[in-house]
Amino acid sequence: MIDRGAASKYLAGRLKDEVVVTSLGNEKYDLRSGGDRDRNFYNWNAMGMASSLGLGLAMARPELKVIVYDGDGSLLMNLGALATIAMREPKNLVHIVWDNRSYAMTGGQPTATAFHTDLAAMAKAAGYPKVERVETQTAFERAADRALTEPGPWFIHCLMEEKPVAGGGLPSPTAIKHRFMDAIGARR
Amino acid sequence: MAWADSIVGVLKKYEVRYLNYVPDTKIEQILEAARELGGFEALPLTREEEGIGVVCGQALGGGRGVMLCPTAGLGNSINALAALAITYRIPCPVIIGVRGDLGEFNPGQVAMGQATQGILDALRIPTYRITREDETEKITEGALRICYASEGPVAILVTNELAGWKEGRKRD
Numbered sequence: 001m002i003d004r005g006a007a008s009k010y011l012a013g014r015l016k017d018e019v020v021v022t023s024l025g026n027e028k029y030d031l032r033s034g035g036d037r038d039r040n041f042y043n044w045n046a047m048g049m050a051s052s053l054g055l056g057l058a059m060a061r062p063e064l065k066v067i068v069y070d071g072d073g074s075l076l077m078n079l080g081a082l083a084t085i086a087m088r089e090p091k092n093l094v095h096i097v098w099d100n101r102s103y104a105m106t107g108g109q110p111t112a113t114a115f116h117t118d119l120a121a122m123a124k125a126a127g128y129p130k131v132e133r134v135e136t137q138t139a140f141e142r143a144a145d146r147a148l149t150e151p152g153p154w155f156i157h158c159l160m161e162e163k164p165v166a167g168g169g170l171p172s173p174t175a176i177k178h179r180f181m182d183a184i185g186a187r188r
Numbered sequence: 189m190a191w192a193d194s195i196v197g198v199l200k201k202y203e204v205r206y207l208n209y210v211p212d213t214k215i216e217q218i219l220e221a222a223r224e225l226g227g228f229e230a231l232p233l234t235r236e237e238e239g240i241g242v243v244c245g246q247a248l249g250g251g252r253g254v255m256l257c258p259t260a261g262l263g264n265s266i267n268a269l270a271a272l273a274i275t276y277r278i279p280c281p282v283i284i285g286v287r288g289d290l291g292e293f294n295p296g297q298v299a300m301g302q303a304t305q306g307i308l309d310a311l312r313i314p315t316y317r318i319t320r321e322d323e324t325e326k327i328t329e330g331a332l333r334i335c336y337a338s339e340g341p342v343a344i345l346v347t348n349e350l351a352g353w354k355e356g357r358k359r360d
Binding site: 021041044045046047048049050051052053054055056057058059060061064078080081083084087088173174176177180181184185186187188 | 231232234238239240242244245249251267271272276277278
C-alpha cells in the first residue's frame with residue numbers, strides 16, 4: 001500500500017509548471033505538506049468537483065499539464081465526470097485518485113471501493129486511454145513520471161493506507177484563487 | 189430564433205467560448221444559434237453539477253464559459269454553486285431554460301420549476317428573467333456584466349413567455 005504523504009512529497013519534487021487541483025479530502029493536506037506551491041488549488045468543501053474543475057482548466061489552458069488530486073469518496077460522488085473527461089479527451093489531464101476505501105474525514109466509514117468497485121476498471125470502461133493501478137511507491141513514481149511527460153488523459157488509481165496527516169489549515173478560498181490565477185497568468 | 193441569436197451574440201461579445209450544457213429544447217435553440225455563429229466549443233455533461241465545476245475550472249484558467257441547463261438541472265448543481273462559485277468568488281453564468289412554469293404539461297417539472305426563484309434567492313444569486321425578445325440582449329449583457337464584476341454566479345432565466353412552452357403528452 002502507498003503512503004500518500006511520501007508519494008505527494010515525490011510528486012511535489014517533480015513538478016515545475018504543472019497545476020494541481022485537489023478534492024476536499026485529506027489528500028489536499030498531504031499535497032500542501034509535500035510542498036506548497038502557488039500552482040496548487042486547494043478545495044475547501046466542493047465534494048466531487050476536483051475532476052470537473054480539472055477538466056475546465058485543461059480545456060482553457062491546453063499548454064498546461066493539469067493534475068487532479070481526487071479521492072475515492074469524491075470520485076464516487078461525480079462518476080459521470082469519468083465519461084465526460086474520456087469523451088473530451090484533454091491530453092493535458094492527469095487524474096490521480098487516492099483510494100483509501102473510506103470516508104476518512106468523517107470517521108472512516110467504508111466507501112463502495114471497500115467492497116466490489118474498481119475505479120481503475122471504471123475509468124478504463126469510461127474510455128480513458130491511459131490507466132494505471134499502483135500499489136507501491138515505486139509503481140507510483142513510475143506512473144507519475146510517465147504521466148508528466150506523455151499525453152493523456154491519464155488515470156492513476158493509487159491504493160493507499162490512510163494515515164494521520166501532517167499540517168492542517170488552509171488559506172482563505174479567495175486567497176487560494178488569487179494566488180493560483182496570478183501564478184498561471186490567468187485573466188480575471 | 190431571434191432571442192437565441194441575441195443571447196449568443198452577447199456571449200461572443202463578452203468572449204465566452206465554452207458552452208457547457210445538459211440539453212433542453214430551449215438550450216438547443218441557443219446551441220443551434222451558436223453553431224451558426226461559430227467560435228464556440230460545446231461540452232455536453234452527464235449532470236449539471238459537473239458543469240459548475242467545469243465553468244469554474246475554465247475561469248480559473250482565464251477562460252470564459254457558461255452553464256446551460258433546464259430548471260431541473262439547477263437542482264442538481266446547488267452545492268457546487270455554493271461551495272465553489274460563491275465560496276471562491278468565481279464568475280459562473282448559468283443560463284436556465286425554464287420548465288415547470290406557464291403552460292407546463294409534465295407534472296414532474298412543476299415542483300422544481302416553481303422553486304427555482306426561491307432557491308436562487310436563498311443563495312443570493314442575482315437572477316434575471318427574460319420574457320420578451322426585445323429585452324433579451326440588454327438582460328443578457330447586463331447579467332454578464334454583473335457576473336464578471338462581482339465574481340460569482342448569476343442566473344439568466346429563459347422563460348416560457350419568451351420561448352414558448354413545450355408540447356407534450358397530456359395526463360391520462
